[in-house]
Amino acid sequence: MNQKKSFAAITLLSAVGCIAAACGSPASGGGSSSASGSAPYEIGMVSALTGSGASSGQLKVDGAKLAIQEINAKGGIDGHPLKLIVEDDQTTNSGTVNAFEKLVSQYPHLLAIIGPIRSTEVQAINPMIEQSGIPVLIGGTDPQLTHENDPWIFRFRPNDSYSARTMAYYLIKKLGLTKIAIVHSTDAFGTGGDTYLKKWIAHYGGQVVKDEGYTNHSTDYTSIVTALKSAHPQAIATYFTYGSDLAIFLKQVKEFGLNATIMGSSSITSNTVIKLLGSSLNGDYGTTDYAYGQNPTSVTFGKALEKAYPGVKPDIYSSYTWDAVRVLTAVVKKSGTNHSAIRKGLLQVRNFPGSEGVYNFDSHGDGLHGYTVVKFKGATPTVVHVFNFYNP
Structure with a gap:
């Protein structure tokens, strides 16, 4: 158990022995996150506390x-309170690798880790996951992230094959706009969205003009x-990774x-875009996994968040982590703290009402299968x- 193993393409050898010894591995069936007595059950989180993504983090x-x-107000899990341990990913891929390595090497009893919301950061730690x-509960929406045969990744937001389908269908079939331009990030999130959006635009009879x-x-x-402007699109569909980038783009479009x-x-x-652009968003559309009022649980969550953190508005960043902790808690209560048991329990989750939607995990680890269209x-x-x- 103390023999060190190396991560593929990763040189952080000092952490690996701890991972193999304390946390288990897929080959050994997963470790346990047991805690004695009424000691806290720990949940790790990789999140941006510094850098350009600090506000969303x-x-x-x-x-x-x-x-x-x-x-915890209801007694935790069988008398064990939950404790969140957060490591700063610095809004970079390298920072994400360091943050994940620190969690798995220094905290051997984590129930799970709440991973990045940005697909490129999930890709950076995929070999380590x-x-x-250890079950890693991600928010990255690149469809390929859950299709790379990694049994420990579970997605708590719908992937972009669904957002692209929603965008294309609504623009073409509901609004009657067939000439569509696409603007996307060249990272994993943007290129994945671009690929699926082109597929669905063609499927519904539209044309990509740019x-x-x-x-x-x-x-x-x-x-x-x-x-x-030279392509004369009727609609512009966007896949922007950072809200601050999108705000600059939309401002220039209007100018x-x-x-x-x-x-x-x-x-x-996102709160970032709304704060930067305000009412100039009037009339624009979006596809989102969280919107206040899209289901009863979204309202429950939204009211609770604003009460707990006055001035903070609920959005996609806070909703998926709220959902992830609640789903994880339900699974641990039923299945126990062994990582393999948690993994099996997550795959068996059906009809769990979350703020983002109803969770039904498929064999790939995708829990949600739809999107909401909003108009500003x-x-x-x-x-x-x-x-x-969702089609069971």
Whole structure:
């Protein structure tokens, strides 16, 4: 058990012996996160506390802490309170690797780890996840993340095959807009969304008149907006990883007088975009996994978050971590703390009401299978239609 193993393509050898010894591995069937007496059960989290994603990272923490406060107020899990341990990923891939390595090497009794919301960061730690044998509850939406034969990844947001389908269907079949331009990040999230969006636009009889990629953290989209304007799209569908980038892009679209219907991926509904653009979002559309009022649990969560953290608005960052802690708690209560038992229990979750939707995990580890379309009235995203593609 103390023999060290190496992670593929990873040189953090000092952590590996601890992972093999304390946390188990897929080959050994998973370790246990047992705690004696009434000691706390620990949940790890990789989140941005610094860097460009710090504001959204704090929302992730807020959502998880809210769930933990609610669960602990009811006695925790069989008398064990829950404790959240957060490591800063610094909004970088390398920082994510370091944060994950620290969690698995220094905290041997974690029930699970709440992983990144950005797909590129999940990709960065994928080899480590598989080797660790710890359930990792992710928010990254690149469809491939749960299709790479890693049995320890569980997604608590719907993947982008569903968001792309929702965007294309609504633009073409509901709004009658067939000439569509796509603007997407060139990272894993953006390229995955672009691939599926082109597929579904064609499926529903639409036409991609322009397809433009950009690099994260760009500060000027003039060349892209100019190219879009020359293509005369009826609608612009976007996959932006960072809300701050999307805000710059949308501001320039409006400044250039590009009159096309906006349909954004979930980042358009983030607190970052709403704070930066306000009522100028009026009339724009978005597809999102969390919108206040999309289901009864979304309202319960939204009210609780605003009460616990005055001035903080619920969004996709806080909702999925709130859901993840609650689902994990239900599984541990039923299945125990062994990692393999938790994994098996997560795969068996059916009809669990979450703020983001009803969780039904498939064999790949995807828990949600639909998206909500919202339309902005001023700065407020209002629910237009909820799509659920779950087919058991």
